[in-house]
Amino acid sequence: GAGVSQSPSNKVTEKGKDVELRCDPISGHTALYWYRQSLGQGLEFLIYFQGNSAPDKSGLPSDRFSAERTGGSVSTLTIQRTQQEDSAVYLCASSLGRQGGNEKLFFGSGTQLSVL
């Protein structure tokens, strides 16, 4: 079956513009995560959705970042007024959602965001 799908795969934008990144999780997965991967850095947690529960937004670096998950499936990560330090690979992952974070995550290939 299909894995986690992210679009676009690459996004180049100008400083100050807004961007939207999309994630289609694996069908049936109730948990969805967004991570950010900067050059030479690990995976930085951004936000976590689990079913109908309120999302865990504790990793969002500023109020310019927001995310939503519609109908318990597709998720969109929005970055407003982009800055050069926002340049990174944004990774989405999904999981069955039966063991919180203590289970296998399935990652998409990511969106490479470049802010000029």
Added chain:
Amino acid sequence: GENVEQHPSTLSVQEGDSAVIKCTYSDSASNYFPWYKQELGKGPQLIIDIRSNVGEKKDQRIAVTLNKTAKHFSLHITETQPEDSAVYFCAASGYSTLTFGKGTMLLVSP
């Protein structure tokens, strides 16, 4: 919150040699420790995981060990092959989301 340190940041070995990557964590409540492999241009993929009730786990050429007292865990790859070349991430989790280390770039030379 949880803090995960990973060493080394880069590791070069000859084909057939063993490779060891080490991680330490800070939160004694963490009880799940996965390892992910990331190839160029792809997302990370789970290769092995261990839970706190187990000290060691093996899967063919890959093994993970866990020392809860010392709060460290390690990935061991034996008989390395060129296709093992990738970035490897350790992670730790207690009650919710995973905290990842900064990764180890493993290069296996033929």
